[in-house]
Amino acid sequence: MSMRNLENFLKNLNNSIELKGSFRFDEPMGAHTTFKVGGPADLWIRPDPAEFPEFCPLLLKNASAEGLSVFILGGGANIVVSDAGIRGIVLDLGAWTGMDRVGESGLSFRSGTSLDAAANAAADAGLTGLEFLAGMPGSIGGGVWMNARCYETSMSDVLTETEILDETFRRVWVKAKTEDFGYKKSPFQNRRVLILSARFLLAKDEPARIRHKMEEHRRDREAKGHYRFPSAGSAFKNNRDFGKPTGKIIDELGLRGRSRGGAAIAPWHGNLLINTGGASAEDIRALVEEVTEEVYRRRGIILEPEILFINSFGKLVCRMSLSNQFV
Numbered sequence: 001m002s003m004r005n006l007e008n009f010l011k012n013l014n015n016s017i018e019l020k021g022s023f024r025f026d027e028p029m030g031a032h033t034t035f036k037v038g039g040p041a042d043l044w045i046r047p048d049p050a051e052f053p054e055f056c057p058l059l060l061k062n063a064s065a066e067g068l069s070v071f072i073l074g075g076g077a078n079i080v081v082s083d084a085g086i087r088g089i090v091l092d093l094g095a096w097t098g099m100d101r102v103g104e105s106g107l108s109f110r111s112g113t114s115l116d117a118a119a120n121a122a123a124d125a126g127l128t129g130l131e132f133l134a135g136m137p138g139s140i141g142g143g144v145w146m147n148a149r150c151y152e153t154s155m156s157d158v159l160t161e162t163e164i165l166d167e168t169f170r171r172v173w174v175k176a177k178t179e180d181f182g183y184k185k186s187p188f189q190n191r192r193v194l195i196l197s198a199r200f201l202l203a204k205d206e207p208a209r210i211r212h213k214m215e216e217h218r219r220d221r222e223a224k225g226h227y228r229f230p231s232a233g234s235a236f237k238n239n240r241d242f243g244k245p246t247g248k249i250i251d252e253l254g255l256r257g258r259s260r261g262g263a264a265i266a267p268w269h270g271n272l273l274i275n276t277g278g279a280s281a282e283d284i285r286a287l288v289e290e291v292t293e294e295v296y297r298r299r300g301i302i303l304e305p306e307i308l309f310i311n312s313f314g315k316l317v318c319r320m321s322l323s324n325q326f327v
């Protein structure tokens, strides 16, 4: 769709609901991802929370009617957006934040709330269960979508219900069934839905004890060099069948420090792929491919990338293999 058509699309939307949030044409996605790479999105929209519940269904409905693709952006902490950028619309949930108490020991967060802010809010409320999220970049929506995991806890361990805008643009709550989730897998990965909010069942505890645990996690991440360079966290998934952590396998093959353009395997951690400055999305893709091929050739192990490659139409480029073109 041409820029003029996108302008008309936005104008028509504004006739129904006046957009009070932010929007920009040709917005560089590198400004919205923790890897700091990615070309421009044709149209980037961050709705204001006041208009969000009305605006989003209308936006998605109209875009679907016009065959326009919409990519949903959380914290941009697990994605590599193609150098060509994203055609169509990027719907940024960054302003859709906030929390509600649910009964004695439940909390509900809007999906744009940062994972770290959610952990802090739970600690303030004297509720334990979200400490594992302290210091993890990203949002509640992205965390649920990815079923983010660390320190032996996955989102699905504490998630009870998720409010979504379903494929027919209705707001519905869906119960979180254990069997629908797996290691870094959620049922939402097979659907085209917008996660609006998520409820968690926690337990009462001393705020000081909760905060102590959170600080330990934050210190551990610092010590592992998570924040030294732009990245999207672990590049590859772990797999019990490998018999050891993926990072260890990469270390043993001497691949630490291996680089392609501005992308490199961190010299201090085999499973951390970093942007050392000026990396392109293509550098990152090529390095992931190179490591995958080398690990397969020398160890017979098939690595699966954890970071998601988003092509120019806002679609995931095949998560299981990198043989697809990434444009």
Ligand SMILES: Cc1cc2nc3c(=O)[nH]c(=O)nc-3n(C[C@H](O)[C@H](O)[C@H](O)COP(=O)(O)OP(=O)(O)OC[C@H]3O[C@@H](n4cnc5c(N)ncnc54)[C@H](O)[C@@H]3O)c2cc1C
Pocket (backbone or CB within 6 Å): 034, 071, 072, 073, 074, 075, 076, 077, 078, 079, 093, 111, 112, 136, 137, 138, 139, 140, 141, 142, 143, 144, 145, 146, 147, 148, 149, 150, 193, 194, 195, 196, 226, 227, 231, 232, 233, 234, 308
């Ligand atoms: C330094 C660092 C450390 C990290 N450590 C960990 C770790 O320990 N464990 C771990 O699991 N991850 C880790 N990550 C990765 C990242 O933090 C998580 O995957 C996080 O859950 C991503 O959330 P996000 O909001 O940034 O998602 P995004 O990257 O914005 O999006 C990821 C996917 O979710 C979809 N999505 C996002 N929000 C919504 C929504 N509201 N509705 C529907 N779909 C949505 C997007 O379309 C996309 O497909 C790390 C990343 C960094 C940079």
